[in-house]
Amino acid sequence: MTSSLNTSRKTGFSAKFETIANKVTRLAGSSYAFLIAFALILLWGITGPFFHFSDTWQLVINTSTTIVTFLMVFIIQQSQNKDSIALQLKLNELIACNEAASNRLIDVEDITQEELDTLKNFYVKLATLAKKENELFSSHSIDEAADIHNQKSQFAKNRVANRNIKPE
Structure with missing residues (x-):
């Protein structure tokens, strides 16, 4: 074929x-x-x-x-x-x-070496953000890395806070 x-x-x-x-x-x-x-x-x-x-x-x-x-x-x-x-x-x-x-x-x-270095630095920052989360499945896109990181962090905090609320 x-x-x-x-x-x-x-x-x-x-x-x-x-x-x-x-x-x-x-x-x-x-x-x-x-x-x-x-x-x-x-x-x-x-x-x-x-x-x-x-x-x-x-x-x-x-x-x-x-x-x-x-x-x-x-x-x-x-x-x-x-x-x-x-x-x-x-x-x-x-x-x-x-x-x-x-x-x-x-x-x-x-792309140029300079552009590759810029992208590499971006992914190093993403890796740092992901390491702070201590979660294997944390991920970010190029355009929305900080926003998604903040959303995930807030979601995780809310999830933890909701677990600590005990019904009366």
């Missing part, structure tokens, strides 16, 4: 690179890839005495690992970018469909 979101397919180098990057990323993260890499290093180490631990022998492993590392950086980065976008889209959907969530957080990954 194909996704209705796939209205246009990538073609050319970009599509081939994405396909290869996905396969290489999956393979490189497998236990077999680790075993193969370990076996190659072990084989290289065992051959040391045969080559008298020469400069060329050392250059083989240094050059090989440098090339593999250099290429893997780009492959892994491509995979991370794709995963990051997918995750952000999922979070955006959750925010968009939740009435209590602030839509200001949709596409928050595209």
